[in-house]
Amino acid sequence: MRTYTFSKAVIRVSPLTYPSFVVPAFRSRSLSTKCITRKNPPPTVDPSKLDEISTLSNGVRVATEALPGHFSGIGVFIDAGSRFENEELRGISHIIDRLAFKSTQRRNSDEMLQALESLGGNINCASSRESLMYQCATFNSAVSDAVAILAETIRDPLITENEVQEQLETAAYEIGEIWSKPELILPELVHTAAYKGNTLGNPLLCPKERLTCINKGVIEAYRNTFFRPERIVLAFAGVKHHEALKLVENYFGDIPALHKNQLNTGLENLDNTSVSGQLNPTHVSSPPSAFNNLSSQTNPPVPSILAQTSSKITPRSTFYNYLSTWAADNSTEAHNLPFSLDFSQPSHYTGGFLSLPNLPPPTNPSFPALTHIHLAFESLAVSSEDIYALATIQTLLGGGGSFSAGGPGKGMYSRLYTNVLNQYGWVESCVAFNHSYTDSGLFGISASCVPAYVPQMLDTMCRELHALTLENGPYCLQAIEVKRAKNQLRSSLLMNLESRMVELEDLGRQVQVHGKKISPIEMCHKIDRLTINDLRRVAKTVFGGMVKNPGCGSGAPTVVLQECADRETTRKEFKWETIQDLIASWNLGRT
Structure with missing residues (x-):
């Protein structure tokens, strides 16, 4: 992204305003005073x-x-x-x-x-x-x-x-x-x-x-x-x-x-591609000019993929096979390549497991070696009426890093802080995330921990997601935390919209997706009306792999893992089969 930021000093001269003074008794005199009021206050729009x-x-x-x-x-x-x-x-x-x-x-x-x-x-x-x-x-x-x-x-x-x-x-x-x-x-x-x-x-x-x-x-x-x-x-x-x-x-x-x-x-x-795979244009048409009628090198690591479709697992394959089929040694003539774009094709959620090569230990011994893990499930499209419940769940889970200055509004009472970060010294970070798109979405938790505790980390992440689906017991949703999350969500929404650029992007993207603008007042009303049952119902749908989007997703979990070589301990590889069994033990996802 390219960003240019420039500023200009704007100096405005306004008349001086003087404060009112109380005249001491020994110098009191008869004064004529008037109350300054706004005669016609502007109406609220x-x-x-x-x-x-x-x-x-x-x-x-x-x-x-x-x-x-x-x-x-x-x-x-x-x-x-x-x-x-x-x-x-x-x-x-x-x-x-x-x-x-x-x-x-x-x-x-x-x-x-x-x-x-x-x-x-x-x-x-x-x-x-x-x-x-x-x-x-x-x-x-x-x-x-x-x-x-x-x-x-x-x-x-x-x-x-x-x-x-x-x-x-x-x-x-x-x-x-x-x-x-x-x-x-x-x-x-x-x-x-x-x-x-x-x-x-x-x-x-x-x-x-x-x-x-x-x-x-x-x-x-x-x-x-x-x-x-x-x-x-x-x-x-x-x-x-x-x-x-x-x-x-x-x-x-x-x-x-x-x-x-x-x-x-x-x-x-376009002419045929050269041996190096370059495309050589002979003639490319472009849209008419807007002014025609106006006068005025390090190589990335290659991870392995195990992609799950329903109950079957495909063999391991090179990650770049899924990123691109355009390696130079496989290039062909441009006019022989099939070129079809289906803008209406729904996104199909497959779920699966992706394991990256181990990170080397930090060069500075004072820095901790950390393993990173993401756990996700298919969630709701941005147009879903339950998107507000899902956003409230994300706020309720919250999370962050192991060190925070704290303070009001930092989410220190969110579940991932109180139940994870404040309980386990081997957790470096733990955060809930939500990505919403026009016809699908991803919801999950990302975490970093000491390499020896990866199974415990994933188990803890599953426990926190499962707890949102419980109907009774000490770990089920409580009225006070739901109210807090709703207040935080409304506050975040309204304060972000104070920015002109955020207001602009919100307007443009809403018209792109919905064809209309949903006002902040309407959003706040929808957040206000949410109940504990609404949040629990949505949690069961998403984390149970029961989301019904146009692409008819598999409902299986998605896990991305990058472990770190620990100087002091060695252990067996955390395999996909073991990960699947652990997630299934918490009744998460669909197998």
Whole structure:
């Protein structure tokens, strides 16, 4: 993700205000005083009444939330991301956000940087599994200029071979760095194991051997596939709807709509690949310009996969077989490659086990050797009515690191703190996580512990999830902790939305997913109405492997493990069969 942050000093001179003084008795005199009051206080406006959504004739959707403030937010949200990639486009989502705000048809990269500096504010581009986001927060007076720059970098990028090569080299370094940090790579590998070989299991991080297959032609093919008006949402925070509509019509209204049976990727116009696997473009069409009518190297470790489908286990295989089929030695001619994209394909949850090579002991003896483990189950889609109960469960579990400064709002009374981190000295961290997508999701616990206690760590994680399903006993859900979790969830929701950028992303992503905006007030009402029975019912559904999503998942657990070589102790490998038996003993997942 590329982020530019610039600030400008704004000096405002306001009249001095003097405090009232009580005149001492010995100097009292007759004074004429008046009570200063506001004659007409502004009426309280429900922010949801300021939301408006329109669709241009070509399919571009425009969403606004005209809540006033010192800054405005502008975002372009595109239905793209690693979920939709096939073999030909694998890894492009990781690279394309790095090419944002570079040279365009109108100016070079230095001139673009100068334009961003003069604009002020915060500008970034980020890709995820289901969305590509260009966002900008700027002064209210600069909204028009911000939309122009966003349109320029989205619709008219030059994308030179030098720029592509530069970003590929940067990505190669970034890939090596991420693979060396378990806290960064393991969440990615959880998706790979959970959705083996499909949709949400596609790597968000570009496979390293794919870097030699990416060039300007492949980037243009990606853009021609996804940068279509019906896949674009423009969101505005702090801008009136009629003003936003005028800007979007000027800069995005001339993109031609795509017929349902038409899909031109640009790959059809590419020459054969060379021996090294490079694609050489002869001609690639691009969307019409927005301004035509305007005057103004370390190699990552190779883990092994045991993917479970129903009750069967497939043989061990190289991890990269599931990340990419585009190794250079297997490359073929571009026009002979099957190119089909089914944007409606549901994500199919498989579950499974992924074991990475052991980490070496820390070079500094004062640093502890730690084993990292993730346990996950398929959870609910973001559109599910039970998503609020699931979010409350995550808050209730909470968790964190073994050391925390504490304080109000830190979640020190959450279950993973009180039952795990405060009880076992061999636990370094233990945190609940929840990833929600349009048609599926992942819920689980990630933990780090001393290598000799891995079985006990997994057993403890299972115990905490199982306790959420109990209907009676000392470990079942209690009214006081449910109330606390609901309050924390509401507080987190409302405080995060104080940020203009969070408000903007919330608006854009909701319109992308739901086609409408669910107001914070409505969300808070839904959280308020949750009961202990609601949380217990959802916990039984998710942790029992009974979630019914469009992809008809297996219901099996997902486990990702990276152990660490301990200097002092040696023990047997923690095998998948043993892990399955342990999880099943707590009645978790479906076998």
